[in-house]
Amino acid sequence: xxxxxxxxxxxxxxxxxxxxxxxxxxxxxxxxxxxxxxxxxxxxxxxxxxxxxxxxxxxxxxxxxxxxxxxxx
Amino acid sequence: xxxxxxxxxxxxxxxxxxxxxxxxxxxxxxxxxxxxxxxxxxxxxxxxxxxxxxxxxxxxxxxxxxxxxxxxxxxxxxxxxxxxxxxxxxxxxxxxxxxxxxxxxxxxxxxxxxxxxxxxxxxxxxxxxxxxxxxxxx
Numbered sequence: 001x002x003x004x005x006x007x008x009x010x011x012x013x014x015x016x017x018x019x020x021x022x023x024x025x026x027x028x029x030x031x032x033x034x035x036x037x038x039x040x041x042x043x044x045x046x047x048x049x050x051x052x053x054x055x056x057x058x059x060x061x062x063x064x065x066x067x068x069x070x071x072x073x
Numbered sequence: 074x075x076x077x078x079x080x081x082x083x084x085x086x087x088x089x090x091x092x093x094x095x096x097x098x099x100x101x102x103x104x105x106x107x108x109x110x111x112x113x114x115x116x117x118x119x120x121x122x123x124x125x126x127x128x129x130x131x132x133x134x135x136x137x138x139x140x141x142x143x144x145x146x147x148x149x150x151x152x153x154x155x156x157x158x159x160x161x162x163x164x165x166x167x168x169x170x171x172x173x174x175x176x177x178x179x180x181x182x183x184x185x186x187x188x189x190x191x192x193x194x195x196x197x198x199x200x201x202x203x204x205x206x207x208x209x210x211x
Binding site: 023025062064065066067068069070071 | 116119121122123131133160162164170
């Protein structure tokens with residue numbers, strides 16, 4: 001039986017950086033949380049905590065509206 | 074009074090020919106609705122992620138202002154009626170952050186946050202193989 005090893009530093013990336021809310025203008029970082037097709041990564045994939053994943057979701061949608069990120073590619 | 078942040082996507086034609094006029098126009102609409110402009114800066118001309126009404130490129134303009142919450146709907150209507158804007162987004166904000174701290178251009182990545190993400194990618198080998206920039210460029 002294998003046991004999953006939990007790392008002490010395995011916090012959400014925004015928690016580690018001390019970011020309150022994710023900014024929709026920060027396209028460079030938001031792009032890394034979406035696939036090349038433009039779909040959002042799951043929480044499992046991105047490793048974000050619930051609060052920051054929600055923040056990312058809103059930010060990506062705002063960035064899409066302003067044509068900073070694509071809806072689909 | 075509350076602090077707001079407005080991002081305006083401006084048509085390239087008026088932006089390239091009469092930039093000062095466009096800025097003056099935006100400020101005039103804000104001031105007409107009782108807003109107090111604190112900071113405004115040009116983000117630059119960018120390629121859009123998708124075509125909007127035939128526009129492939131546009132110029133972004135970021136404004137921070139104080140305004141009454143009751144004046145926002147009329148302000149939005151005024152912006153919708155102005156013909157030089159492709160799109161705009163007005164949101165409540167808590168701090169006036171430097172645009173350079175967020176993103177200045179497509180070629181950034183030297184800042185600290187970039188390093189954190191770069192370190193993380195090494196841990197996730199599957200992420201590495203994907204071209205990350207295609208989303209913004211395509």
